[in-house]
Amino acid sequence: MSRTDRDFYLRDEPERAWMIENTWCAECCLPDLGIDDPREFELEGRVYLEGQCRICRRTLTSEVVDQRESTPAA
Ligand SMILES: [Zn+2]
Numbered sequence: 001m002s003r004t005d006r007d008f009y010l011r012d013e014p015e016r017a018w019m020i021e022n023t024w025c026a027e028c029c030l031p032d033l034g035i036d037d038p039r040e041f042e043l044e045g046r047v048y049l050e051g052q053c054r055i056c057r058r059t060l061t062s063e064v065v066d067q068r069e070s071t072p073a074a
Pocket of ligand 1: 025026033053054055
């Protein structure tokens with residue numbers, strides 16, 4: 001299962017901003033703290049966004065649910 005890097009910066013600026021802000025940090029136990037250094041990648045057919053919590057600097061990984069491709073995985 002290899003991880004494939006994707007270019008987060010191909011997304012529209014508003015979408016990027018939304019994705020960066022809409023996070024959940026398990027360390028801080030708080031939503032919407034935001035992440036720095038966002039990196040997007042694909043793993044086993046799913047897309048994830050990884051970045052560092054702006055407060056505790058923990059690396060967070062969250063699955064990106066793309067409304068345009070809302071078909072469930074077979
Ligand atoms: Zn945090």
